Structure formats: structure tokens, C-alpha cells
Amino acid sequence: MQQVFQPHQISLLYRKLYYAGLFVYIFLCIIAAVFFVERIVFLDTAFTVFHIAKDGNFAIQISRFGDGLSRILPLAAYALGRPLHTICKLYSVGFVLVYFACYLICGTYLRQYGLALVILMVNILFVSDSFYWPTSQAPQAIALTMVLLATLWNKKPTDLGKMEMLISTALVVTIAFFHPLMALCFLFIAGFIILRNDSHIDRKLMFSVGLVFAFSLLVKTLFFRDQYERHSLSGIKNFIRLFPKYFDTYANRNFLATIATKYYWIAIVFILTLAKYVKDRQYKMAFFFSGMVLGYLLLVNTSYPTDKTPAFYIEVLYLPLGLFLALPLLFDLLPAWRPQYAAAMAVLIMISGGWRIYSSHSVYTARVNWERRFLQQYGHKKMIVSSKTAGAARLQMLWGSPYEFWLLSTLENGYSASIIIDDSPAHRAWAAEKYKDLIVNWDVVPYKGLNPKYFRLPDTTTGYQIDPALP
Numbered sequence: 007m008q009q010v011f012q013p014h015q016i017s018l019l020y021r022k023l024y025y026a027g028l029f030v031y032i033f034l035c036i037i038a039a040v041f042f043v044e045r046i047v048f049l050d051t052a053f054t055v056f057h058i059a060k061d062g063n064f065a066i067q068i069s070r071f072g073d074g075l076s077r078i079l080p081l082a083a084y085a086l087g088r089p090l091h092t093i094c095k096l097y098s099v100g101f102v103l104v105y106f107a108c109y110l111i112c113g114t115y116l117r118q119y120g121l122a123l124v125i126l127m128v129n130i131l132f133v134s135d136s137f138y139w140p141t142s143q144a145p146q147a148i149a150l151t152m153v154l155l156a157t158l159w160n161k162k163p164t165d166l167g168k169m170e171m172l173i174s175t176a177l178v179v180t181i182a183f184f185h186p187l188m189a190l191c192f193l194f195i196a197g198f199i200i201l202r203n204d205s206h207i208d209r210k211l212m213f214s215v216g217l218v219f220a221f222s223l224l225v226k227t228l229f230f231r232d233q234y235e236r237h238s239l240s241g242i243k244n245f246i247r248l249f250p251k252y253f254d255t256y257a258n259r260n261f262l263a264t265i266a267t268k269y270y271w272i273a274i275v276f277i278l279t280l281a282k283y284v285k286d287r288q289y290k291m292a293f294f295f296s297g298m299v300l301g302y303l304l305l306v307n308t309s310y311p312t313d314k315t316p317a318f319y320i321e322v323l324y325l326p327l328g329l330f331l332a333l334p335l336l337f338d339l340l341p342a343w344r345p346q347y348a349a350a351m352a353v354l355i356m357i358s359g360g361w362r363i364y365s366s367h368s369v370y371t372a373r374v375n376w377e378r379r380f381l382q383q384y385g386h387k388k389m390i391v392s393s394k395t396a397g398a399a400r401l402q403m404l405w406g407s408p409y410e411f412w413l414l415s416t417l418e419n420g421y422s423a424s425i426i427i428d429d430s431p432a433h434r435a436w437a438a439e440k441y442k443d444l445i446v447n448w449d450v451v452p453y454k455g456l457n458p459k460y461f462r463l464p465d466t467t468t469g470y471q472i473d474p475a476l477p
Contacts, residue, residue, distance in 0.1 A: 016345060019349055020120055027109065027123060030356050031109060034363070038101065042098035049141075049405070050141040051139075060461075062081075069226065072143060076097070079097065080096045087459070090460050098140070112125065116159070125149045127335065128325065128328035131272070133363060139322060144185040147185050148329050155195070162208050163210050181219070187323075190326060191329055194333075196216065202338075244308050244309055255307060272324075272331065282338065303324075373402070381423055388424040389471050389473075391425070411423040412424070424465075426445065438469040
């Protein structure tokens with residue numbers, strides 16, 4: 007069984023690749039700044055900026071308090087009275103900086119270059135659409151998990167000081183609350199360590215971490231579970247509804263179709279890694295690895311089987327595959343190759359990842375441009391409009407429309423629009439009587455309670471126009 011610590015040549019290579027990764031993160035920060043409108047005028051991020059501007063706090067939802075990490079900079083900008091433009095740009099870059107910080111802690115501070123590169127692989131191995139919906143908590147939690155592993159690397163329980171124990175416990179609790187999919191990620195990490203007979207993670211420490219994680223997950227499930235999470239997990243029922251035709255779904259066909267254009271590294275790394283395990287007669291590892299990757303794909307594609315799930319959303323659900331592939335890639339596959347071949351593959355992943363992420367912006371730029379055109383025509387009216395007559399298919403999801411139109415109009419047009427695009431606008435007929443209130447999907451906010459620096463709402467004499475047809 008190959009050791010986790012690489013031979014000197016591979017260790018030197020990983021350190022060089024780590025430094026190359028620094029330039030990848032700088033590039034991602036630049037892309038996040040350039041396309042900040044595409045990333046922030048988009049569903050959850052627009053919703054968050056709305057609440058930061060309205061309430062002046064972290065706007066944490068469904069107890070996922072790890073979200074606060076990406077919101078430190080925009081909230082600081084708000085506290086300093088900076089313009090909305092600055093808040094949004096810092097929020098966009100802030101997501102990348104969370105990963106970058108975890109990368110630096112693992113590599114520069116803790117000298118665990120392999121674990122740092124796992125974070126990088128999760129960010130670039132097959133990411134495309136999900137870069138423009140940056141709020142996904144699963145990859146952020148994976149990055150924190152690599153920091154946790156790097157902290158515990160080659161440590162025994164007696165080696166940990168009080169501060170390290172406190173930080174490690176806080177990390178485990180944060181990870182458990184961050185996203186439900188982290189249970190499967192922890193399962194993969196534990197199985198990977200055990201099957202490799204890895205001596206660099208102490209079994210007692212691993213068991214203690216598992217207990218804290220399981221207890222935190224139980225507490226969240228019993229006392230903090232939200233309707234949103236219940237709904238997001240409801241797709242598991244499709245295993246009964248679709249039995250036995252699991253593979254005859256749009257999601258599976260679409261995944262296979264996109265292997266050639268977006269998800270090629272998933273197929274390449276999976277095949278090469280599995281072949282390596284089989285060649286070395288590591289059959290338990292081969293079974294575990296292939297079972298986790300293929301089983302997870304089946305779980306996602308069966309839970310969300312139709313074309314109604316947008317590309318960015320299904321890709322976010324695939325992101326834990328980055329962990330399932332990156333750990334074997336970096337700790338088993340590449341160390342078995344000649345250093346020049348390993349370096350070539352890693353650099354190719356970096357270059358292709360950067361290009362794929364950049365080129366994916368066109369879909370989201372077109373989305374924002376559609377909203378700009380709509381604002382030019384109807385932005386000065388208070389409106390609740392039918393999605394069909396508005397032709398809003400490009401928005402992909404409608405619930406964010408009031409936050410997006412408010413944010414985009416305030417950023418670029420000097421006023422704050424009051425527009426909701428809805429599948430059934432008639433059920434909001436009561437809004438015709440709202441003259442001094444901003445209506446968003448789940449709230450009615452009086453103008454007098456809003457900061458005029460970020461909410462420029464001069465019209466206090468007319469109510470909302472509710473009509474299934476545009477005027």
C-alpha cells in the first residue's frame with residue numbers, strides 16, 4: 007500500500023504545483039471581480055445583498071453560519087457606508103477568498119500541499135456553471151474539512167493544544183451545519199483513510215472527529231432543520247417512484263452528453279484511478295471508490311431526474327465528486343506516475359479549468375442583459391408580471407426576480423425597481439394597494455425602514471400593477 011507521504015520528488019512537485027495554484031486563485035479572483043454582476047445579481051446572492059443592505063447583518067439562513075465567512079468583506083463595506091457597487095464586488099470576490107484562505111492555511115502555514123491541492127481540484131476540476139452561483143455551501147465545507155485534516159495531520163490527541171482542540175471542534179460543528187451532503191463527504195474521507203491504512207491520521211482523533219460531527223448533525227436535524235432542507239432531500243423518494251428505470255432519465259442522459267464538453271475530467275480521473283486500483287489488486291479500494299462515485303451520481307440524478315433542474319444547480323450537487331476524485335488523484339494516482347507526467351496532468355487541469363470557468367460566463371451575461379432590457383422598458387413601474395408573458399425563461403429560476411431587479415437597477419440605473427416575475431401573479435392582487443412598501447417574495451418592507459443609500463424608491467403614490475400581460 008502506497009504511503010500518504012510522497013517520495014521526495016513528488017513532495018517537491020506538489021510544492022511547485024501548490025505555487026502554481028496561487029496564480030489560479032488570483033485568476034479566479036479577477037474573474038469574480040470582472041463578472042461580479044453575473045454572480046451577485048443572481049438568486050441567493052442578490053437575496054443576501056438585499057438583506058445586508060436592509061438589516062446590516064450577516065443574513066444567515068437555515069443555520070448555515072459558515073456562510074458568514076464569505077460575507078465578512080461585504081458587511082464591512084456596508085458598515086463603512088461604501089456604495090452598493092463595492093459591496094457586491096467584495097461579495098463576489100469574497101467567495102474565492104474563502105477557498106484561497108483555506109488553500110493558504112493548508113499549504114503555506116501547515117505545509118500539507120496535497121490537501122491544499124484537493125481544495126484547488128474541487129474548485130476547478132469540472133466547475134463551469136456553478137462558478138456563477140457561488141453560494142453553494144458544500145465546496146466551502148469541503149475546503150474547511152481539508153483545513154481540519156491538515157491541522158490533525160501526524161498529530162496524536164496528546165499533541166493538540168487547547169487552541170487546536172477548540173479550532174478543530176469549531177470547524178467540525180461548522181462543517182456539520184454547513185450542508186447535509188457533508189455526511190457523505192465525511193463517509194468518503196473516513197473510508198479512504200481506513201482502506202489505505204493511513205498512519206498519518208490518528209484513529210482516536212478520527213473517531214473523536216466523527217463523534218463530534220455525528221452529534222452536531224443530530225442536533226441540527228432535531229432542532230434546526232428547515233423546510234428548505236426537507237424539500238431539497240425530498241427527491242430521494244424518486245428511488246421508489248422511478249424503480250427500476252433509474253438510468254432512463256434526462257439527468258443521466260444529460261450527464262453523459264456533457265462529459266465531452268464540461269465533465270471530461272470526471273470520466274478521465276475516474277477511469278485512470280479505478281484502473282490503477284485494479285492493476286495493483288487493491289480491490290476493496292476499487293470497489294469503495296467506484297461505489298461512492300457512481301452511487302453519488304445515481305443519488306443526484308435520481309433525486310433531480312428532469313430537465314427542470316437548471317445546469318448551475320445540478321452542477322452544484324455534483325461538486326462533492328470533486329473531493330471523491332481529488333483525494334485518490336493526489337494521494338494514489340499521481341504519485342504512481344513519473345513526476346513530469348503528473349505535473350503535465352495537474353497543469354492541464356488548471357489551464358482547462360480556468361478556461362472553462364471563463365467561457366461559461368456567456369450564459370449568465372445573457373441572463374443579466376435580458377434583465378437590463380426588461381428594466382429599460384418597465385423599470386420605472388411597480389409590477390407583478392406573469393412569467394409567460396414576460397418571456398422570462400432565461401432567468402432559470404423566478405423566485406429571485408424582485409431582489410435581482412432591485413439590485414441591478416440600483417447598481418446601474420440610479421433608482422430601485424419594484425418588479426416581481428411570477429408564475430401566478432393574480433394571487434398578489436392585494437399588492438395594488440401597497441403604495442409605500444417594497445414587496446419581495448417573502449416580505450413586505452415599508453419604505454421608511456430602508457436605507458435610502460441602497461433603496462432609491464421615490465414612488466409613494468401608486469401601487470403595484472398586477473397583470474398577467476405586460477402593459
